[in-house]
Amino acid sequence: MDAALYLLPVTLGDTPVDKVLPAYNREVIRGIKHFIVEDVRSARRFLKKVDAEINIDELTFYPLNKHTSAEEVSGYLKPLEEGAPMGVISEAGCPAVADPGADVVAIAQRKNLRVVPLVGPSSILLSVMGSGFNGQSFAFHGYLPIEPGERTKRLKELESRIYTESQTQLFIETPYRNNKMAEEILRTCRPQTKLCIAANLTCDGEYIRTKSVKEWKGKLPDLNKIPCIFLLYK
Structure with a gap:
């Protein structure tokens, strides 16, 4: 070898x-x-x-x-x-x-x-593939700030990039804070901005859904303690 x-x-x-x-x-x-x-x-x-x-x-x-x-x-x-x-x-x-x-x-x-x-599963690539978003230009940002004011500011910055650069934006959250992150996205982003939630990729209960922020309101799944990636695009 x-x-x-x-x-x-x-x-x-x-x-x-x-x-x-x-x-x-x-x-x-x-x-x-x-x-x-x-x-x-x-x-x-x-x-x-x-x-x-x-x-x-x-x-x-x-x-x-x-x-x-x-x-x-x-x-x-x-x-x-x-x-x-x-x-x-x-x-x-x-x-x-x-x-x-x-x-x-x-x-x-x-x-x-x-x-x-070697070849194997990447949650980042799998989520981009399943989102319907721009796969030619995308950026993964890891974890967003924990402090609420800074997190809101960062979300607005990422949302701005999807409109100015046509670039898909990806980020993650600690699994027990997923629900709060999803709710923060709905409060912060424009109604027409699209959000894809990709959870449990390749596992039982795999979930990949793309809707506008307006369409997600009142219909968010329970994401508590589930490995999850959030993607934003226009």
Whole structure:
């Protein structure tokens, strides 16, 4: 197996592996002994889900999160520099997209190490695909400000961009605050602005609906504690 930093997508929720990941991913995973992971426990569960015969005790895990220093991350790549393949695993979806995995990929690129992204589910791309919004130009903003005044200001800025730049705007919220975010969008945005709510993507209860702000009023679903992406467009 070629020495490279393999970016290994993870299922979104409890979706069966065979439903969303190519068989080739399983072959690659079986050949890797060193994994850089966002969360060790969830990574171990994912690997067992991919192949129950994987011996977890033979593997080495390197934690990668907001507390990991650049020096530590650079040291993680030593096995790859010595010729061993390595994998990067996030908690859900594709590593290095809205994820700390981007840091280790940047270091690998600076060191001229081979990087191989593998195919898998990205909630960002899936939500754009299912929204009916502009897929030629879109921007993902992660979390909006928590402070109400700043959040309202930010929403108005994003709404302005859909009209001035014809650009789809995407963002997320902590799942237990989803309902408040949806209500804030309806209070803040223009009646004709379109809102797509994409929740539980690829999982049981998948929900993707696009309506105008005016049409959503009084008809919002309960989004509490559900993984969800909000998209705005004109």
